[in-house]
Amino acid sequence: MDTLDIARWQFGITTVYHFLMVPLTIGLGLLVAVMHTMWVRTDKPEWLRMTRFWGRIFLINFALGVATGLVQEFQFGLAWSEYSKFVGDVFGSLLAMEALLAFFLESTFLGLWIFGWGRIPKKLHLASLWAAVIGSTVSAYFIIAANSWMQHPVGVVTDDATGRPLQVDFWAVLTNNTAIAAYTHTIVASLMVAGTLLVGIGLWHLRKRVLAGRPTTDVDHAVWRRSVRLGGFVTLAAFLLVALTGDYQGKLMYAQQPLKMSSAEALCETEAPASFSIFAFSKLGSNECDDVRSFTIPYVLSFLAHGDFSTAVPGVNELQAQYAETYGATYPDDPSFGAKAGEPIDYTPLLAVTYWGFRLMIIMGAVSAAVSAYALWSTRKGRVPTSRIGVYGTLAAVAAPFVANASGWIFTEMGRQPFVVYPNPDVPVADQVYFFTAQGVSPGITAGEVWTSLIALALVYGALAVVELGLITRFVRRGVTTGDTTPTPGIGGGPSTTDPTPDVEPEHVDDDVLQFAH
């Protein structure tokens, strides 16, 4: 592999890994803020325990999200310096604003929330969590606006002197329809991640308690029951919105990046009306569209793309020829294209990745909605499911929305290849701003350097994933502790005042007021 390929793997691995934490941070942050609000408003003990328990899971995950997010801020410059220089007028300022307007809010007020239990007024304490959660949500907008500008560059003209885009309309960058579609889709998908987590873990605890003969009338029962109900409704509502925003996003993609969507369907030839592919087989991996055979449903793709049952959907072969004619059949024979200089350009993204990435996203999203529906049904009118398959299946399905999120992003990022900044079809070709991925990599660094960083980061990330999963598993098993029954600093301190029989016996007294910061 050359520097370009290693750098791409590095970006892909670090970014997908980071994005395992991000949706949980956004989604669970919002839900914990809702729980905390309910506690402040109703003073019911189960809401406090839910805030403490789910807040702990949120914080373990948040730590790794912040730590791996640091890499993102640096790696555009480290491995993708030519990309950074090219897009600097738009992209860099969005990152700077994200840090200034969102990250400070998030980190400062989260610190206040963690250490503020029992130390600052109740409402101020709640407000600091909301401030942190709003910080996370706002940060997502900036980074998605930056990403969407790469997918659909708006608000820029080409600088004749440098050939780089010059920002002329920030408002257009901020209100890019691609960004609005991607942002809403991402936020509701994050709620599905958090909702399914509540459902899976809540159901598991409910079943365990019932099998152990514990009462179904005490506060801890209410903790898990409310978790399941809240998570279930949130997941189902979010699934509906995910479908709606995803449909809107799909239609935009057909207009803005037709090759991405036709590749996602393995649609080789232009069809009117076009069929939706259910399953593709044969040589999808060869990236020659004509080698692919698939089972299809007629008319559906036309509907997904255009909202009717007759309009033609262009196929991969036709689009590939169009792009080759417009943007060149080969890369310019210029050193800035590295090993790719003079090589033919494949405008078709990897078919196997786009096709299955798209489908995996939808299937896994549907799985989490299905288990949430099951959980709501099986806990109706105070019931507790004891089915081993049902409960453990739901617990396993906690992973589904994570996979859905990751495969959605892999699909959309791989689907934009070979461009890193995709030409905007609304702009006349002569004025379009676009940039090939092959041009973006830092010219001065060696393959050895990128290998070193890729291996180092992969080892650290792997080790931290093991620790994070171990920690989350441990705290999930432990459930609610005595410390969670009072709003005091630390989870182990202070006697229980609201419920004399919490699930877990008091542990030995914690040595540290930072205990809650786990």
Add this chain to the structure above:
Amino acid sequence: MDLQTVWFVAVAVLWTGFLLLEGFDFGVAALIPVLGRRTADRHLMLRTVGPLWDGNEVWLVTAVGATFGAFPIWYGSWLPALYLPFVGVLVGLIVRAVGFEWRHSSHDERWDRTWTRIITGGSLVACLGLGAALGATTLGLPIGADGVRVGGAFSGLHWPALLGAVAVLAFALVHGALFLALKTDGPLRLRARAFALRWSPVAALPLLLWAGLVQLRQGTTLTGFLWVVAALAVVLTWSQAKLDREGRAFAGWALTLVASMATVFGAAYPVVLPSTIDAAFDLTVSSASVSDYTLTLMSWVAAVGLPVVIGYQAWTYWVFRTRLTAGPQQEDAAAGTGSGAGTGS
């Protein structure tokens, strides 16, 4: 002042703010093997920075983001020229960040000690690496006409980078000690004060040397004056530490850093990345910056956002202002609502 100069100042302020704030949590973490003799002391030390380090680190993220946002050519030349050192910084920052948060997750002593060591090690690496990067970008990197590094992976790590690394670490160690003297009580406070008193004159030398070298190369009268202020601030720090006035000593040491960095960045201006190969290859504020449109936009955002950020961050420092002590747990339960009161035994 044109917008590029305004943003050069803004970037310099962000990097200086980062060193000033994260400097003490780097220092506290690095001092754990030196001052944290007992487990209780080590916990106490970590507790002083617990609520603050994450907010401090955002200064780094913002400094890097602003460097990218305002001067992408600087960002895109500086970072890859020091590729592996920056990767080291990232690994250090990652393990230290999770260390701060995950250390409490088990009562196992080995778990605690391991994470504490990781926090110390990660902080040391990150502190040295970022010091090296700042030294290199103000004293020189071997970059060619296209801003691309000439030479192998470590060609950027010559003496300017090493001087920056030593200067920032030495600053952070004393800064951390003075912070501990200010934030704790009991034997740790005394040991931290003694450390600062003994080492502050020595620790200031690499910082003053770095600032002095940039000053000698291309400084102005104003930056020369700032250098003198930095040198005098060292005397102030030492004399106040001698009088056991921790607050003033801390302020004096902060002034040492601010005046030194003002000298460094002020004297380096308008060069943002000097080439050690040929001065004609230097990157300057005008050759590295984005358009005036984007700079204007960012100026409005920063003019509104930065004062608000400084306001609420200062307020959280106020909320967590109380001195911490190592004591029995029962005290904490009794103290209950006392701001920042806690235990660490």
